[in-house]
Amino acid sequence: MSKQASHLARGIIQGKEKALAKGLTMVENRNDGYRELLDEIYSEVKNCPIWGLTGAPGVGKSTITNYLVDSLAKSGERIGVIAVDPTSPFSGGAILGDRVRMMDLAGKEGIFIRSMASRGALGGLSPAIMDAVSLYQAFGVDRILVETVGVGQSETDIVALADTVTVIMMPGTGDDVQTIKAGLLEIGNIFVVNKADLQGAETLTGLLQSMLSSKNSPDDWAPPVLKLIASTGQNLDKLLGEMHRHQDFLKKSNQREEKEKMRNEMALKMHLQARFQDLFLGPLLGTSEWEQAVKSIGRRERSPAYWAEKMITGSD
Amino acid sequence: MKDKDRQEKIQENLKKWREGPFSKFQQRGWSEAYTSYREPVKEIYTPLDAPDEEYLDKSGFPGQYPFVRGVYPTMYRGRPWTMRQYAGFASAEESNRRYRYLLEQGQTGLSVAFDLPTQIGMDSDHPLADGEVGKVGVPIDSLADMEVLFDQIPLDKVSTSMTINSPAAVLLAMYIALAEKQGVAPEKLKGTIQNDILKEYFARGTYIFPPGPSLRLITDIFAYCSKELPNWNTISISGYHIREAGANAVQELAFTLADGIAYVKAALEAGLKVDEFAPRLSFFFNAQMNLLEEVAKFRAARRLWARIMEEKFGAENPKSKMLRFHTQTAGASLTAQQAKNNIVRVTIQALAAVLGGTQSLHTNSYDEAWALPSEESVRIALRTQQIIAHESGATSTVDPLGGSYYVESLTDDIEKRVEEYLEKIEEMGGMVKAIEKGYVQREIQKSAYEMQKRIEREEDVVVGVNRFAHEEAAPDDLLEVDPEMEKEQIKKLEKARKNRDEKEVKEALEQLKKTAQEEENLMPAIIEAVKAYATLGEICDVLRSIYGEYQAPTF
Amino acid sequence: MAQNKIRVLIAKPGLDGHDRGAKVLAQALRDAGMEVIYTGLRRTPDQIVSAAIQEDVQVVGLSSLSGAHNNLFQKVANLLQEKGYEDVLLIGGGIIPEKDRKQLEKAGFDRIFSPGTSTEDIVEYIKDKVNE
Numbered sequence A: 001m002s003k004q005a006s007h008l009a010r011g012i013i014q015g016k017e018k019a020l021a022k023g024l025t026m027v028e029n030r031n032d033g034y035r036e037l038l039d040e041i042y043s044e045v046k047n048c049p050i051w052g053l054t055g056a057p058g059v060g061k062s063t064i065t066n067y068l069v070d071s072l073a074k075s076g077e078r079i080g081v082i083a084v085d086p087t088s089p090f091s092g093g094a095i096l097g098d099r100v101r102m103m104d105l106a107g108k109e110g111i112f113i114r115s116m117a118s119r120g121a122l123g124g125l126s127p128a129i130m131d132a133v134s135l136y137q138a139f140g141v142d143r144i145l146v147e148t149v150g151v152g153q154s155e156t157d158i159v160a161l162a163d164t165v166t167v168i169m170m171p172g173t174g175d176d177v178q179t180i181k182a183g184l185l186e187i188g189n190i191f192v193v194n195k196a197d198l199q200g201a202e203t204l205t206g207l208l209q210s211m212l213s214s215k216n217s218p219d220d221w222a223p224p225v226l227k228l229i230a231s232t233g234q235n236l237d238k239l240l241g242e243m244h245r246h247q248d249f250l251k252k253s254n255q256r257e258e259k260e261k262m263r264n265e266m267a268l269k270m271h272l273q274a275r276f277q278d279l280f281l282g283p284l285l286g287t288s289e290w291e292q293a294v295k296s297i298g299r300r301e302r303s304p305a306y307w308a309e310k311m312i313t314g315s316d
Numbered sequence B: 001m002k003d004k005d006r007q008e009k010i011q012e013n014l015k016k017w018r019e020g021p022f023s024k025f026q027q028r029g030w031s032e033a034y035t036s037y038r039e040p041v042k043e044i045y046t047p048l049d050a051p052d053e054e055y056l057d058k059s060g061f062p063g064q065y066p067f068v069r070g071v072y073p074t075m076y077r078g079r080p081w082t083m084r085q086y087a088g089f090a091s092a093e094e095s096n097r098r099y100r101y102l103l104e105q106g107q108t109g110l111s112v113a114f115d116l117p118t119q120i121g122m123d124s125d126h127p128l129a130d131g132e133v134g135k136v137g138v139p140i141d142s143l144a145d146m147e148v149l150f151d152q153i154p155l156d157k158v159s160t161s162m163t164i165n166s167p168a169a170v171l172l173a174m175y176i177a178l179a180e181k182q183g184v185a186p187e188k189l190k191g192t193i194q195n196d197i198l199k200e201y202f203a204r205g206t207y208i209f210p211p212g213p214s215l216r217l218i219t220d221i222f223a224y225c226s227k228e229l230p231n232w233n234t235i236s237i238s239g240y241h242i243r244e245a246g247a248n249a250v251q252e253l254a255f256t257l258a259d260g261i262a263y264v265k266a267a268l269e270a271g272l273k274v275d276e277f278a279p280r281l282s283f284f285f286n287a288q289m290n291l292l293e294e295v296a297k298f299r300a301a302r303r304l305w306a307r308i309m310e311e312k313f314g315a316e317n318p319k320s321k322m323l324r325f326h327t328q329t330a331g332a333s334l335t336a337q338q339a340k341n342n343i344v345r346v347t348i349q350a351l352a353a354v355l356g357g358t359q360s361l362h363t364n365s366y367d368e369a370w371a372l373p374s375e376e377s378v379r380i381a382l383r384t385q386q387i388i389a390h391e392s393g394a395t396s397t398v399d400p401l402g403g404s405y406y407v408e409s410l411t412d413d414i415e416k417r418v419e420e421y422l423e424k425i426e427e428m429g430g431m432v433k434a435i436e437k438g439y440v441q442r443e444i445q446k447s448a449y450e451m452q453k454r455i456e457r458e459e460d461v462v463v464g465v466n467r468f469a470h471e472e473a474a475p476d477d478l479l480e481v482d483p484e485m486e487k488e489q490i491k492k493l494e495k496a497r498k499n500r501d502e503k504e505v506k507e508a509l510e511q512l513k514k515t516a517q518e519e520e521n522l523m524p525a526i527i528e529a530v531k532a533y534a535t536l537g538e539i540c541d542v543l544r545s546i547y548g549e550y551q552a553p554t555f
Numbered sequence C: 001m002a003q004n005k006i007r008v009l010i011a012k013p014g015l016d017g018h019d020r021g022a023k024v025l026a027q028a029l030r031d032a033g034m035e036v037i038y039t040g041l042r043r044t045p046d047q048i049v050s051a052a053i054q055e056d057v058q059v060v061g062l063s064s065l066s067g068a069h070n071n072l073f074q075k076v077a078n079l080l081q082e083k084g085y086e087d088v089l090l091i092g093g094g095i096i097p098e099k100d101r102k103q104l105e106k107a108g109f110d111r112i113f114s115p116g117t118s119t120e121d122i123v124e125y126i127k128d129k130v131n132e
C-alpha cells in the first residue's frame, strides 16, 4: 500500500484542498498508487448531482459555468468544477483556458476548480475524469459541474457522466443546422441559445424548438430551450431553475439510480479498457512480431485485421 | 511603340535576363526574402509591376484623391511633421517638467502617457492600483492633477495628444474644463484623444466597458466635438499596438481599417452625417524595420481609406477621405542587448514614416527595453527626427519613393491583401463580432508566435540577440520612478476630495447616471462632473454600474 | 501506465496589459507538451496562488512589463510560502531591472527571464528543474 496514496486519501476525506489537488494529479497521471487512492476513498464517495455543460468552442460555456457556480456557492453549496479542454494532437500539450472566465471565483470558500486536458481520450472525457468526480465526491461537494468541448464524440460521454446535460449553442456560427444534426439533440436535457444579443438568436431558437418537438422524447421530459445573454447574466437564473427542475424530475421518475448505474458501468469499462491496454497492447508494441506485422501490412500482404487476430490468438 | 508592344518587349528581356545572367549568378549565392506577411519578394521589379497607364487612377497627385502620394499638396516643404514624444511618469509635477523640457528642446506637440490605473478608470487609492500609481505614466485622479500637469503650458499654443481610451471622455472633459480656467475657448483647442476602444480588446488591454456602451461613448464624443471642438481629432484609430502585439503589416492595416469602419458605422447609426465627423478621424501606425514595405504600407493605407470613405460611406468632403496619421517607431524591434544599436533601428524606422508621409512622429529611445526613457535617451530620439527633417533631404519632395517599381507593387499587394481581410471581417458581421469570436486575437497570436520561432531558429536575424552577440552592461542613468510617489498622489487625491463641495459632486454624478441610462449625449454631464472635481474613478464607477465590464475571450 | 505532464500556470498580475510575451510563452510550452493554464489579464496575487494550488501546477510563471513587479511578484512568492507551496518552481519574466531581479531571486524566485530569451531555453530550464 503506497504511503502517499493513504495520506492523500485521508486528506481528501477530511476535506483538505491540497490533498484533493494532489489526488487529482495522481489519478490524472495514473501515477503509482492511484488505484489504492481510489479504492481507499471509495467508501466515502457520496453521490451528488452532476451537471454537464457542452457546446462548440466559444459559445459561452465557461461564462455560464462561472455564473452558476457563483450563485450556487452563494446559497451555501460546496461546488466542484471540472473544465476540460482539448489536448493538442501534435504536441500532447494543452492550453487550458476555461479558468480565465472563472478567475473571480478563485480563492472563494467552497469552490474548487480543476482544469483538465482531454489527453487524447477518444470521447473527450477520459477515465481520469470519471475518477476525478469520485475524488470530489469523497472530498465532499454538494454538486459537480463539468464543462466539456462539444467536438468529436464527447457528447455521448457526457451523457454517461452527467445527470443533467445542458447543450449550449449560439447564433451566427453559420452551420446551425449542421451542429444540431450532429447528435446534440439526442443528448441534451436542456438547450441554451446563448449570446441572444447577437443576430439570429430568434431563428436558432425557433429551429431548435421545432426540431425538438418533432422528435418524440423517450421519457416525459420535454427539453426546454432557453435564450440567454451570459455576459450580462440575462436569464441565467432561469437556466438554474430548469437545471433544478430536471434534477427533481430525475428523482421523481427514479432515473437517478439508472444514471448512477450507467456511470458505474462506464467507469468500470473505462478502467478495464485501460488495463487491457496496459496488459495486452503494451507488451506487443515494438516486438519483432509487431514490426513484422507492420511491414506485412505495408506490403499489402495481410490485413491489420488478420494480424490483430493472430497476435491475440496465435493462430491464423 | 505602343504600350502593349513595350510591355511584351520588357517581358521578353526580363525572361532572357532571368535565364541568363541572373540564374548564373544565383548559383553563387542567393537568399530567400520575404515580406512581414510572409510573401516571397521577387528578385527584381520592373515597369510590368507598376505600369504607367495606371498612374492617374491609382496615384494621382498629393492632396488629391486617392491621396496615395500624400494628404497635402506641399507636404514637408510646407510644414514639417509634428515631433511628438510620448511621455508621462511619476506625478503631474514631474511630467509637467518633462513636457517643458521637451518643448524647450524643439518638440512641437505634447503627448501624454497616463499610468495604468488612470487608463483603467481607477483612482490612485483603488486596491488594485497598489504599486501601479505613476509607474508607467502620469496619474490623473481629478481636474486638480490636470491643472498641475499643464501648468505654464498655454492650451491655445500647443497641440496635445492623450493616449486614453476607455475613459477618454473624462480626460477630454478635464482638458476642456482646464482650458476654460485658462481662458481658452474650446474651438481653439488642438489635439487628439486616442479614444479607440476596439484595439484595446485585442491588442492593448486597457478596456473597461463592453463594446456597446463603449461605442456610444465614442460617438457621443464625435457628436460633441463636431459642434464644440472643431479642431480636435476625436479619435486616433490605432494600428500601432496591433503591430506591437505581433501582427504583420497587412494585419496591422486590415484590423485598423476594420476598426475605423466600425466607428464610422456606429456614428452613422447614432444619426451623425459622415462629413460631419469623418474629417476629424485620425490614425496611428507603427514604423517597423522593413523600410520599403513600411513606406508601401502607409501609401496603401491612404488609398484604402479614401476608397472606403468614398465608395462605402459616400463621403463627399475630401477631408473625410484623407487618412492623416501619427507614427511611432516599433518598440518591439528594440532590444535590451546592445541598447545603443536601437538608435540606428529607430533612424531607419523614422525614415520610413517620413518617406511614407506621416503627419506626426514619436521616435523611441534606445533604452526602450529597459525602462521609460531617460532625459538623455529621449533627447537623442528627438534629435534623430530633427536630423531627418533638416539634414537628410528626405523631405525635399513629396512621396519620393512613388514610382519605384518595388514600392508601387508592394503598395498594390498590401492593398489587395487588406481588402481580403476586410471582406472576411465583413462576412463575420463586422469587427466587434470578429473580436468577440476571438478571430482577430488568434490571427495576431499566430503571427507573433511564428515571428518568435523564426528568431529562435535564426531565420530572422536580430543583431545583438541571435547574431553578433556580446556581453554588455545595462545602459546607465535609467529612469526610475520613486515608489514614494504613490503615497504622495494618494495624499493629493484626499486633499482634492476634501476641498470640493460634496453636494455638488453628488448631484453631478446623479445627473451623469441619469444621462447614461438615457440616450442624451454624455459629454456635458461628464464635463459638469469633472468641474465639480468628481474623480476619474467615481465617474467611471457610475458608468460601470450601468454598463458592466468587458470580459475578454479566452485564448 | 503513468502519463505525467508538466503543468504550468502562466499569470499576469496587476493591471499590466502586455500579454504578447506571456501568450507566446504559453504556446511554446504547450508545443513542448506541457499543460498550460493561462489566467488572462489583471489578476491579484490571491487569485493566482489559489489557482496554482487547485490546479496543482509544478510551475508558476509570472509576467510583468509595467513596473509593478516588486510589489506583486513578492506577494505571490509570500503567499505560496504561507500556504506551504514553496516547492513549486517559481519563475518570472518581462521588464525587470537587474537589481530587482537579484532581489526577487533571493526572495523566493527560482529565476527571472529577461527580454530576448528564447522560449526554447525556458522550456529546457523548466524540464530540467521539474525532472530534477
Ligand code: B12
Binding pocket: B113, B114, B115, B116, B135, B136, B137, B163, B202, B203, B204, B205, B206, B240, B241, B244, B245, B330, B331, B332, B333, B334, B335, B367, B368, B369, B370, B371, B372, B373, B452, C010, C015, C016, C017, C018, C019, C020, C021, C022, C024, C025, C060, C061, C062, C063, C064, C065, C066, C067, C091, C092, C093, C094, C095, C113, C114, C115, C116, C117, C118, C119, C122
Ligand atoms: C509590445 C509593447 C507594447 C504593446 C503590448 C502589446 C501586447 N498585447 O502585449 C503595446 C503597444 C500595446 C504597449 C503598450 C504600453 N506599453 Co509597452 N512595450 C512593448 C515593448 C515594445 C515590447 C514588449 C514585448 O511584447 N516584447 C516581445 C515579447 C515576446 O517579449 P517579452 O514580453 O519581454 O517576453 C520575453 C521575456 O521577457 C520573457 N518573459 C516575459 N514574461 C515571462 C513570463 C515567464 C513566466 C517567463 C519564464 C518568461 C517571461 O520571455 C519572453 C520571451 O523572450 C516593450 C519594450 C521592449 N522592447 O521590451 C514596451 C514596454 C514594456 N511598454 C511600456 C509601457 C510604459 C507601456 C504603456 C504602459 C504606456 C502607457 N503609459 O500607456 C502601454 C500600456 C499597456 C498596458 N495595457 O499595460 C514600458 C514599460 C516601462 C517600465 N516597465 O518601466 C516599456 C518597457 C517601453 C518603455 N521603455 O517605455 N506596449
Ligand SMILES: Nc1nc2c(ncn2[C@@H]2O[C@H](COP(=O)(O)OP(=O)(O)OP(=O)(O)O)[C@@H](O)[C@H]2O)c(=O)[nH]1
Binding pocket: A055, A056, A057, A058, A059, A060, A061, A062, A063, A064, A097, A098, A101, A149, A194, A195, A196, A197, A198, A228, A229, A230, A231, A232, B436, B551, B552, B553, B554
Ligand atoms: N455577445 C455575447 N458574448 C458572450 C455571451 N456569453 C459569453 N460571451 C463571450 O463569448 C466568449 C467566449 O465565452 P466562454 O465562456 O469562454 O466560452 P466557452 O464556450 O467556455 O469557450 P471554450 O471553453 O473556449 O470552448 C467570451 O468573450 C465571452 O465574454 C453573450 O451572451 N453575448
Ligand SMILES: [Mg+2]
Binding pocket: A061, A062, A063, A097, A098, A147
Ligand atoms: Mg470554456
